[in-house]
Amino acid sequence: xxxxxxxxxxxxxxxxxxxxxxxxxxxxxxxxxxxxxxxxxxxxxxxxxxxxxxxxxxxxxxxxxxxxxxxxxxxxxxxxxxxxxxxxxxxxxxxxxxxxxxxxxxxxxxxxxxxxxxxxxxxxxxxxxxxxxxxxxxxxxxxxxxxxxxxxxxxxxxxxxxxxxxxxxxxxxxxxxxxxxxxxxxxxxxxxxxxxxxxxxxxxxxxxxxxxxxxxxxxxxxxxxxxxxxxxxxxxxxxxxxxxxxxxxxxxxxxxxxxxxxxxxxxxxxxxxxxxxxxxxxxxxxxxxxxxxxxxxxxxxxxxxxxxxxxxxxxxxxxxxxxxxxxxxxxxxxxxxxx
Amino acid sequence: xxxxxxxxxxxxxxxxxxxxxxxxxxxxxxxxxxxxxxxxxxxxxxxxxxxxxxxxxxxxxxxxxxxxxxxxxxxxxxxxxxxxxxxxxxxxxxxxxxxxxxxxxxxxxxxxxxxxxxxxxxxxxxxxxxxxxxxxxxxxxxxxxxxxxxxxxxxxxxxxxxxxxxxxxxxxxxxxxxxxxxxxxxxxxxxxxxxxxxxxxxxxxxxxxxxxxxxxxxxxxxxxxxxxxxxxxxxxxxxxxxxxxxxxxxxxxxxxxxxxxxxxxxxxxxxxxxxxxxxxxxxxxxxxxxxxxxxxxxxxxxxxxxxxxxxxxxxxxxxxxxxxxxxxxxxxxxxxxxx
DNA sequence: ACACGTCGGATAACCGGTTCAGGTGGAGGT
DNA sequence: ACCTCCACCTGAACCGGTTATCCGACGTGT
Numbered sequence: 199x200x201x202x203x204x205x206x207x208x209x210x211x212x213x214x215x216x217x218x219x220x221x222x223x224x225x226x227x228x229x230x231x232x233x234x235x236x237x238x239x240x241x242x243x244x245x246x247x248x249x250x251x252x253x254x255x256x257x258x259x260x261x262x263x264x265x266x267x268x269x270x271x272x273x274x275x276x277x278x279x280x281x282x283x284x285x286x287x288x289x290x291x292x293x294x295x296x297x298x299x300x301x302x303x304x305x306x307x308x309x310x311x312x313x314x315x316x317x318x319x320x321x322x323x324x325x326x327x328x329x330x331x332x333x334x335x336x337x338x339x340x341x342x343x344x345x346x347x348x349x350x351x352x353x354x355x356x357x358x359x360x361x362x363x364x365x366x367x368x369x370x371x372x373x374x375x376x377x378x379x380x381x382x383x384x385x386x387x388x389x390x391x392x393x394x395x396x397x398x399x400x401x402x403x404x405x406x407x408x409x410x411x412x413x414x415x416x417x418x419x420x421x422x423x424x425x426x427x428x429x430x431x432x433x434x435x436x437x438x439x440x441x442x443x444x445x446x447x448x449x450x451x452x453x454x455x456x457x458x459x460x461x462x463x464x465x466x467x468x469x470x471x472x473x474x475x476x477x478x479x480x481x482x483x484x485x486x487x488x489x490x491x492x493x494x495x496x497x498x499x500x501x502x503x504x505x506x507x508x509x510x511x512x513x514x515x516x517x518x519x520x521x522x523x524x525x526x527x528x529x530x531x532x533x534x535x536x537x
Numbered sequence: 538x539x540x541x542x543x544x545x546x547x548x549x550x551x552x553x554x555x556x557x558x559x560x561x562x563x564x565x566x567x568x569x570x571x572x573x574x575x576x577x578x579x580x581x582x583x584x585x586x587x588x589x590x591x592x593x594x595x596x597x598x599x600x601x602x603x604x605x606x607x608x609x610x611x612x613x614x615x616x617x618x619x620x621x622x623x624x625x626x627x628x629x630x631x632x633x634x635x636x637x638x639x640x641x642x643x644x645x646x647x648x649x650x651x652x653x654x655x656x657x658x659x660x661x662x663x664x665x666x667x668x669x670x671x672x673x674x675x676x677x678x679x680x681x682x683x684x685x686x687x688x689x690x691x692x693x694x695x696x697x698x699x700x701x702x703x704x705x706x707x708x709x710x711x712x713x714x715x716x717x718x719x720x721x722x723x724x725x726x727x728x729x730x731x732x733x734x735x736x737x738x739x740x741x742x743x744x745x746x747x748x749x750x751x752x753x754x755x756x757x758x759x760x761x762x763x764x765x766x767x768x769x770x771x772x773x774x775x776x777x778x779x780x781x782x783x784x785x786x787x788x789x790x791x792x793x794x795x796x797x798x799x800x801x802x803x804x805x806x807x808x809x810x811x812x813x814x815x816x817x818x819x820x821x822x823x824x825x826x827x828x829x830x831x832x833x834x835x836x837x838x839x840x841x842x843x844x845x846x847x848x849x850x851x852x853x854x855x856x857x858x859x860x861x862x863x864x865x866x867x868x869x870x871x872x873x874x875x876x
Numbered sequence: 877a878c879a880c881g882t883c884g885g886a887t888a889a890c891c892g893g894t895t896c897a898g899g900t901g902g903a904g905g906t
Numbered sequence: 907a908c909c910t911c912c913a914c915c916t917g918a919a920c921c922g923g924t925t926a927t928c929c930g931a932c933g934t935g936t
Contacts, residue, residue, distance in 0.1 A: 201656060203892055214916050219894060229914065246656025250592035251892035254921045259589070261637075261659075270623035270835045275818050277613030284609035287640040291650075296659060298600075299638045301626040311630075317540060317585025319922095320600075320635060424822035453792075454822035461824050479614050483763035483793035484823070485800050496609045542922055553886050558924060568884060590922035593891045658892095 202243045210239050222247075253319055261296040262286075262506055263321040265308045267328060272422055273301070275450045277478040278495060279327075282349075285499025286325065293507065305330070309338040316344045322510045323347075325502050329354055329394045345509045347502050352517050354394050359509060360517040361502040365395055366402035368491050368523040369445075372473055373406035375525060376443045380533045381471065383414045385441035387430045387451055391419045396447065399475075403445070414439050420451065427451025431458040435470065442534035443471040449480045452488050456530065467532035477526060486529025493523045541584045549578050561586075592658055600635040601625075601845055602660040604647045606667060611761055612640070614789045616817040617834060618666075621688075624838025625664065632846065644669070648677040655683045661849045662686070664841050668693055668733045686845040688837070691856050693733050698848060699856040700841040704734055705741035707830050707862040708784075711812055712745035714864060715782045719872045720810065722753045724780035726769045726790055730758045735786065738814075742784070753778050759790065766790025770797040774809065781873035782810040788819045791827050795869065806871035816865060825868025832862045 204218040211218065213232065220227040221236040228236070239245075253259045264286065266279060273279060283297070290297055298321055302308045312335070315321045322345065326335060329350030336356040339346045352360040376384055386403050389396045400417050407415040418434065420426035427446060431454065434441055446452035452474030456466060464470045466486055474481050477492025498520050509515045543557040550557065552571065559566040560575040567575070592598045603625065605618060612618060622636070629636055637660055641647045651674070654660045661684065665674060668689030675695045678685045691699040715723055725742045728735045739756050746754040757773065759765035766785060770793065773780055785791035791813030795805060803809045805825055813820050816831025837859050848854045 201658070205892075215893080216895085216917085217915060220915090223894090227914065232914085244652075244656070246653060248593070248892055249657035249659050250589040250598070251921090252894080253589035254587070254593060254892080254923085255894045256921070257894080270620050271818060273623055274616030274620040274834075276619075280615075280619055281609050281613040283638065284612055284640050287638070291639060291641070294653070296637050296654075297639065298635050299622065299626070300630060300636065301623050302630070313583075314585060314633070315635075317583070318588035319540070320588050424818045428822060450819065450822065453819070457822055457824040479610060479763045480789065480792070480819070483767060483789065483796055485796040495613075544922075554923080555887085555925090556885060558922095559885090562924085566884070571884085587922055590891090591924080593893085593922080594924045595891070596924080 201248070202245045203248070204245070206243065207236060207239050207245060210243075211236050258322045258510065259319055260294060261298055261321050262290065262503070262510075263298040263300070263312070263315050263324040264327070265300045265302050265311055265324070267302050267304065267308055270301075275424070276422065276448065277480075278448075278476060281495035282327070282499040282502075285496030285501075286503040287499075288496065289500045289503035289507070295507070305334055309335055312339060312344060313342065316342050323506045325349065325506060326358070330392050331394055331397070333394075345506065347506045347509065347515075349498070349502055351394050351398055355517075359505055359515045361498070361505055361520065362517065363493060363498070363520045364522045365399050368525070369399050369402035370406045371522075371525055372445055372491060373403060373410065373412075375527070376445075376471065376473070376531070377410045377412060379443075379471070379531065380535075381441075381443040382412055382534075383439060383441040384412060384443045384445065385415060385434045386417045387427055387434075387444055387446045387455065388417055388419050389422050389447040399447070414441070416441070420447075422448055422451065424450045424454040427454040428458050431455035432462075435459070435462060435464060442469070443473070443531070445473045445475070447475050449474040449476055449478050449488065449490065452490075452530075453480060453484055456484060456486075456488070466530055468535065471531040471534070473525075473531060475523070481528070489528045489531040490526055491523040492526055493521065497521075540587070541582045542587070543584070545582065546575060546578050546584060549582075550575050597661045597849065598658055599633060600637055600660050601629065601842070601849075602637040602639070602651070602654050602663040603666070604639045604641050604650055604663070606641050606643065606647055609640075614763070615761065615787065616819075617787075617815060620834035621666070621838040621841075624835030624840075625842040626838075627835065628839045628842035628846070634846070644673055648674055651678060651683060652681065655681050662845045664688065664845060665697070669731050670733055670736070672733075684845065684848045686841050686848065686854075688841055689733050690737055694856075698844055698854045700837070700844055700859065701856065702832060702837065702859045703861045704738050707864070708738050708741035709745045710861075710864055711784055711830060712742060712749065712751075714866070715784075715810065715812070715870070716749045716751060718782075718810070718870065719874075720780075720782040721751055721873075722778060722780040723751060723782045723784065724754060724773045725756045726766055726773070726783055726785045726794065727756055727758050728761050728786040738786070753780070755780070759786075761787055761790065763789045763793040766793040767797050770794035771801075774798070774801060774803060781808070782812070782870070784812045784814070786814050788813040788815055788817050788827065788829065791829075791869075792819060792823055795823060795825075795827070805869055807874065810870040810873070812864075812870060814862070820867070828867045828870040829865055830862040831865055832860065836860075 221233040326348040347359045348355040418430040474488045474490040477490035481488035481490040560572040665687040687694040757769040813827045813829040816829035820827035820829040
């Protein structure tokens with residue numbers, strides 16, 4: 199039951215290990231006839247190159263790493279990660295690269311995982327997600343010399359290659375759209391304030407509201423769960439000067455907001471318009487369907503993987519800006535007060 | 538920037554590589570004083586064992602593999618996978634095992650991935666999900682001699698160790714609960730009919746209905762998407778003898794069904810009761826909240842990982858049955874016709 | 877003084893590939 | 907007939923660890 203090695207092939211073909219190595223790697227040094235014989239034998243006995251032996255010769259590990267730092271419940275409800283992973287995979291598997299995944303509980307542990315992976319020679323590079331301000335992972339990775347791409351805004355990625363989309367522009371478009379519908383008081387139910395993209399969206403939201411002369415806009419931060427989304431919504435619509443539109447940072451919170459509205463006898467969109475970020479199928483199965491800001495997330499992941507592979511190959515990689523989220527108007531938004 | 542090796546440590550300590558190896562692995566053969574010196578140097582220069590070099594000595598790769606075969610959109614909406622992965626991770630990372638993940642498009646490709654991983658010595662074992670009837674992956678893995686745990690019913694796992702939960706019992710409990718509420722016509726919106734657990738739930742559903750003397754029960758198969766869930770619901774409630782209760786195979790379809798009911802002016806639960814399988818946060822944010830069959834999925838994943846690690850360690854592993862899904866009644870179920 | 881056992885450590889070989897520096901034989905040029 | 911060149915192939919070393927074997931020094935008992 200032992201796995202066959204090139205020595206086995208060499209014995210059967212009556213040549214040296216070296217000839218086999220050259221033949222199987224399509225390198226010059228063996229005649230075509232021999233190459234064919236050797237390849238045939240390799241195929242017959244089901245030989246596979248031992249990745250450890252290859253990696254030992256300074257070669258690539260042919261694997262990249264991804265760590266995710268969120269509790270299981272939140273992770274499950276965020277289509278973002280799985281779609282991102284799907285996209286990354288599509289690019290990696292085409293080149294027979296493996297993806298190492300680790301779910302961690304904090305940034306310290308995450309840096310430790312990178313150190314270990316890199317030190318053990320398990321990965322050739324990593325993809326960073328959920329970028330924070332003054333993110334300790336960035337200098338840690340820089341110090342290791344570990345190739346990496348960061349999914350996040352270039353302003354905070356240091357010397358690492360960023361892959362990002364312009365959330366500010368998408369947010370501006372959304373606010374303008376709501377203002378055009380006649381909304382004057384808009385609120386935002388945001389995600390974790392420690393994340394860069396949350397703050398950038400916050401700023402864009404505030405700036406857009408100010409520019410358009412909208413007063414009384416407010417931002418509430420949450421942990422992305424439906425419960426907090428519901429609580430934030432309840433708080434917002436119970437206020438004296440309640441908003442006529444709310445923009446949520448993910449769709450599970452938007453759905454929770456929709457339920458709260460219905461529970462409080464508010465008509466959507468007449469009394470309250472709702473917009474969700476991240477247009478997953480969920481947005482379309484509720485009634486009314488949610489107006490949402492959608493991106494092609496698998497494509498986003500594929501882009502990140504492509505950049506990382508280029509980086510690993512030694513190419514010079516500058517940042518990549520992917521498409522801006524598209525606003526898809528559906529039934530959850532309309533003119534305020536209009537029934 | 539070269540990574541330090543035990544040879545570097547040996548040079549600094551003035552001993553041979555072997556002494557360093559013994560010292561760092563806490564094996565007899567070096568004096569305590571030397572051991573301490575060597576460990577101190579290793580720590581100082583940030584040495585990490587090269588996993589490739591270790592794996593080359595017939596040692597474990599210290600990694601397990603998981604492949605997932607679903608399109609990105611479905612994958613994103615299924616909290617199941619991410620929660621499962623979280624659970625698997627919790628067990629693996631405690632023992633410094635890595636998880637290799639691959640998203641594939643078909644069973645043929647999946648078997649190929651296993652062959653490659655095992656042949657390349659990248660993994661010590663794999664976890665199989667989404668078990669089919671006559672699943673080609675089972676004999677493929679058996680032929681490879683690759684340690685594996687299958688998440689699925691023991692009847693179809695061949696010689697591989699199953700980790701499963703009794704879906705039949707959960708289904709029976711659900712049907713009995715609905716019957717007790719007074720429902721006489723119950724329908725089931727199921728997942729992919731090729732999956733073992735779908736069919737087992739189908740059978741349990743039919744058997745339970747028959748036993749309780751419920752007539753006109755029907756089963757509709759879908760691909761787990763919200764759209765198909767909505768379509769199936771529309772079809773069911775438009776039929777002459779429409780059911781008063783529907784049991785869905787996941788919660789996104791149940792939410793879609795809820796929307797369809799509202800859109801068709803059916804009162805939930807008075808006109809139609811709904812039950813969702815897999816109790817994710819989604820079930821609780823919609824109104825009415827969904828009665829759901831929940832399991833501790835991270836725990837399920839952890840169990841699978843534990844079994845696999847035991848198997849890899851050479852222990853004899855029999856199957857593990859995890860807890861049966863618990864029915865949590867919420868607002869979406871009630872007596873039929875009762876307003 | 878000698879045989880014996882034990883401890884600490886070194887040397888060499890090995891895992892399965894890759895790389896580099898030769899070494900052979902036949903074809904071609906002069 | 908001799909030299910050169912090239913295509914083809916091999917031996918040896920190497921990557922970074924682990925393992926088997928062996929050796930010398932020291933302590934002990936008699």
